[in-house]
Amino acid sequence: MTDVLPWLIPLLVVVVLGAVAALVVPRTRRGKQLPPVVTPPPTTVQPPRPAETAPEPAAPDTAEAAAAPAVTLERPAPTAGRLVRLRDRLARSGSPLGARLLAVLSRDHLTEDDWDELEETLLLADVGAGPAGELIDALRTRVRVEGVSDPVAVRTMLREELITLVGPDLDRTLHTQGTAPGTPGVVLVVGVNGTGKTTTVGKLARVLVADGDTVVLGAADTFRAAAADQLQTWGSRVGVPTVRADRDGADPAAVAFDAVKQGKADGVDVVLVDTAGRLQNKAGLMDELGKISRVITREAALTEVLLVLDATTGQNGLQQARVFGEVAGVTGIVLTKLDGTAKGGIVVAVQRELGVPVKLVGLGEGPDDLAPFDAAQFVDGILG
């Protein structure tokens, strides 16, 4: 017996420990310590990819270095003064308008034909009949009363009247601040396909990052397969994560909801949600955008609904604007591709059409070619 005792004691200890473990583990599994069984979520948060412009990593010394390539984030250009910086683009796009107006107004003794020519120039630049008529009336009155003739005075007069037409007092603030403590501002970006929505969301993320905000992107354009990749690349360049669906054609409202939820959980300042741009019938559009808005507002208030319009599409763009204005509760307009058109007058027309101010303008395909809109700077741009 004394020979067996040294073996028996450890054996007993092992048996007792085994019994205790058998009793405790199942209980713990039923309790709170262990995570619940997780079903795969419909969306995933994609951390920023290494920036495309990151330098090629040097040959790594260790396996760890190879697994973690250096990420070089881009530093977006400051937003202050962007429109002034991009003024040459406007001057190029608007010069026929500005130059032609000035040329006619500088003539001695303006005739009826001259006034007709002015009106036609405004109409060709998509200003719209109503606003064009108002501008002509205002200019006629001033020419009659003030007898303006010297070129500098003519330019000043035209500048003042154009600024009045564009609306210097409209509130063009981009509402990106959450309305309740702990909730992000939520910006929903809508519009017809190809107008530049995804690009605008990417550029806007850079604007916000440049201004010191933290951002999450929601890729709710689940219709175009490449849109989420495109958005994720934009975000990656400035260290902004993208919430996206795991499969094409997923419910855009679910993605929008998850993005806002994620933004709230992460305590970010702003969530930007990109949407699909197909213009089906009005009822379908209304259903889809309505559902997206409804599910978002379960998590946080929508602080801005931006309608992206392509400035080169003229009257067609206005027609689209009308439909989206009716169904999406648009609070601001982004006018893209102003660099590619001489029809800067669309700024005036679209504001009149929707009763909503232009808040941002796209002036090129470059990452920082999006500028906050300002009436005076815009007019200076088109007058050259």
Ligand SMILES: Nc1nc2c(ncn2[C@@H]2O[C@H](COP(=O)(O)OP(=O)(O)OP(=O)(O)O)[C@@H](O)[C@H]2O)c(=O)[nH]1
């Ligand atoms: N010149 C110029 N091109 C622009 C501007 N904004 C966007 N684009 C270009 O317009 C094209 C379409 O842009 P996207 O952002 O893919 O358009 P989208 O509205 O998201 O399109 P869908 O996803 O199909 O709905 C791209 O080639 C952009 O580079 C701009 O301000 N100026």
